[in-house]
Amino acid sequence: MNKLDIQNVSKRYWLERESREVPACEGVTLSVADGEFVAIVGPSGCGKTTLLNIVAGLLPYEEGHVRIDGERVEGPGVDRAVVFQHASLLPWRTITGNVRYGMELHGRFAKPEIERRTERFIRMVGLQGFERAYPSEISGGMQQRVNLARALASDPKVLLMDEPFAALDAQTREFMQAELLKIWRQARKTVLFITHQINEAVYLADRVVVMSSRPGRIKDVFDIPFARPRALELKRDPRFLAIEDRIWKLIEEESESILAGGASEPAAPGA
Amino acid sequence: MKTETLATTPVKEAPARRTNFYKDHEGMILGGGAVVLVLAAWEAAWQHGRAYSLDAEPMISALFFTGPSAVLGALRETWASGQLPSDLIHSGGNFVVGFTAALAAGVVLGIVIGWFRTVRLLLDPFLNAFYATPRIALVPLIIIMFGIGRLPAIVIVFLSAFFPILINTIVGVKTIDDDLLKAARSFCASHMQIFTTVALPGSVPFILTGVRQGVAHGLIGVVVSEMFVGGEGIGFMIAYSGQTFATERIFLGVAIMAGAGILLTSAAERLQAHFSRWRPER
Ligand SMILES: Nc1ncnc2c1ncn2[C@@H]1O[C@H](COP(=O)(O)OP(=O)(O)OP(=O)(O)O)[C@@H](O)[C@H]1O
Numbered sequence: 435m436n437k438l439d440i441q442n443v444s445k446r447y448w449l450e451r452e453s454r455e456v457p458a459c460e461g462v463t464l465s466v467a468d469g470e471f472v473a474i475v476g477p478s479g480c481g482k483t484t485l486l487n488i489v490a491g492l493l494p495y496e497e498g499h500v501r502i503d504g505e506r507v508e509g510p511g512v513d514r515a516v517v518f519q520h521a522s523l524l525p526w527r528t529i530t531g532n533v534r535y536g537m538e539l540h541g542r543f544a545k546p547e548i549e550r551r552t553e554r555f556i557r558m559v560g561l562q563g564f565e566r567a568y569p570s571e572i573s574g575g576m577q578q579r580v581n582l583a584r585a586l587a588s589d590p591k592v593l594l595m596d597e598p599f600a601a602l603d604a605q606t607r608e609f610m611q612a613e614l615l616k617i618w619r620q621a622r623k624t625v626l627f628i629t630h631q632i633n634e635a636v637y638l639a640d641r642v643v644v645m646s647s648r649p650g651r652i653k654d655v656f657d658i659p660f661a662r663p664r665a666l667e668l669k670r671d672p673r674f675l676a677i678e679d680r681i682w683k684l685i686e687e688e689s690e691s692i693l694a695g696g697a698s699e700p701a702a703p704g705a
Numbered sequence: 706m707k708t709e710t711l712a713t714t715p716v717k718e719a720p721a722r723r724t725n726f727y728k729d730h731e732g733m734i735l736g737g738g739a740v741v742l743v744l745a746a747w748e749a750a751w752q753h754g755r756a757y758s759l760d761a762e763p764m765i766s767a768l769f770f771t772g773p774s775a776v777l778g779a780l781r782e783t784w785a786s787g788q789l790p791s792d793l794i795h796s797g798g799n800f801v802v803g804f805t806a807a808l809a810a811g812v813v814l815g816i817v818i819g820w821f822r823t824v825r826l827l828l829d830p831f832l833n834a835f836y837a838t839p840r841i842a843l844v845p846l847i848i849i850m851f852g853i854g855r856l857p858a859i860v861i862v863f864l865s866a867f868f869p870i871l872i873n874t875i876v877g878v879k880t881i882d883d884d885l886l887k888a889a890r891s892f893c894a895s896h897m898q899i900f901t902t903v904a905l906p907g908s909v910p911f912i913l914t915g916v917r918q919g920v921a922h923g924l925i926g927v928v929v930s931e932m933f934v935g936g937e938g939i940g941f942m943i944a945y946s947g948q949t950f951a952t953e954r955i956f957l958g959v960a961i962m963a964g965a966g967i968l969l970t971s972a973a974e975r976l977q978a979h980f981s982r983w984r985p986e987r
């Protein structure tokens with residue numbers, strides 16, 4: 435059975451200053467199976483974040499349905515956790531305090547259980563020894579790991595990730611991708627993962643969804659056949675590169691149609 | 706796996722550091738030395754000037770000027786007569802009561818005003834008008850309204866300290882990071898939880914900035930209100946000494962207020978540093 439069902443969801447933003455509507459995404463339909471890892475790629479501004487926020491229950495939507503385990507999403511829920519692009523850690527809490535934050539708010543676990551889980555997930559993301567550091571005292575990559583630990587510790591069924599590694603340098607990013615896959619294999623969550631990087635999507639996901647330029651629609655879905663566990667070397671496999679290339683071409687077409695259509699986004703170099 | 710080895714070395718381990726008495730107390734040594742020097746020079750000039758005043762043509766009149774030793778003498782005298790302790794208690798009481806009330810009201814109202822946009826828009830014109838008016842200008846009005854005695858003095862201290870605390874608290878609540886609110890909401894935080902885990906801790910550094918300014922303004926309030934109301938207190942002592950040409954007592958009062966100011970502001974600063982230790986070092 436599908437864990438997550440997105441059915442014909444459309445979202446428009448109302449631009450107060452120009453008194454007009456901007457369509458962000460239109461008629462998006464997507465199903466994610468239990469334990470599946472689905473990545474979404476698409477040109478900038480195509481409504482990926484919008485879609486994720488709707489699934490997270492942070493954004494109201496008027497058209498279509500989002501269902502988790504068959505139940506319509508009406509707001510944030512304990513069955514979901516979000517890993518934001520900006521780590522969004524409470525700067526006045528230590529790493530421990532931040533990892534337990536989600537569990538504290540949920541109030542689902544008893545105190546000793548919260549302690550146990552906090553310790554376990556700090557270990558899982560490899561941050562033991564930093565329990566008492568403040569977010570400002572650790573690197574961006576480590577902050578993102580805290581962000582991930584906070585989400586996982588709250589025990590969601592569905593993990594929603596919005597370009598969680600976008601701000602990291604190339605090496606840290608690769609390391610985090612491998613870590614994420616390792617953690618995902620242990621925790622077996624359903625994951626919806628948004629990214630700009632095509633090879634990140636292909637490396638991580640069971641399926642890669644390509645969205646069209648604004649208003650975002652689903653343009654194509656690619657099944658990624660590679661067996662798991664996947665080594666980082668997979669990224670240099672010719673079959674991997676072939677899939678990456680096909681997705682590239684598709685997005686390139688989309689980006690060109692934005693530029694040709696005279697959209698408001700500034701032109702990206704190197705089309 | 707470079708990152709992994711990195712991850713097992715604790716970040717908070719203090720670096721080995723040689724202690725150096727001068728370096729550790731540089732501020733105190735230089736600052737304290739300068740104060741001692743200035744006081745000594747002042748005393749010398751005052752003694753020198755007084756020696757000449759035995760001549761027909763005195764260079765310095767004790768009416769217009771005084772020296773550290775004379776101020777010390779005034780301190781001993783007023784302390785022994787019990788006048789100074791009772792003035793101190795009176796002024797301290799005015800300050801503590803007025804300031805505490807200002808702190809409670811400023812923080813609570815500031816959070817409400819900062820949090821609810823509608824409340825803020827409704828109150829903004831009044832706040833701006835009040836904030837722009839020198840509160841001292843209201844003193845005669847307050848005396849008319851609250852009569853003679855302690856109450857008007859306390860009200861003036863309250864008004865002086867209240868606005869800086871209020872305004873800073875509002876700014877603190879208003880500038881809370883949207884991303885943090887979003888993260889809290891994604892974990893199903895209730896309004897109360899958002900308030901206690903995000904809004905309040907996020908505004909503490911701002912509240913403490915307000916406290917520091919409130920202390921300074923409150924002390925001004927103490928002096929000014931007692932000058933107007935009269936009867937008792939350090940402010941009254943300064944005003945009365947002025948009328949009776951007791952120059953060294955004026956200096957004594959000013960020195961006491963300066964000392965109280967330094968003490969209280971540095972305490973507020975220490976409190977602020979304590980609550981801001983999570984902030985990145987600048
Ligand atoms: N709060 C908002 N108010 C008005 N318009 C918005 C708002 N948020 C997003 N939009 C518009 O909706 C469109 C989709 O935005 P969204 O943030 O979902 O894009 P995205 O695919 O996540 O982009 P990126 O890859 O750059 O993060 C954008 O074109 C943007 O202009």
Ligand SMILES: [Mg+2]
Pocket residue numbers: 482483484
């Ligand atoms: Mg986005």
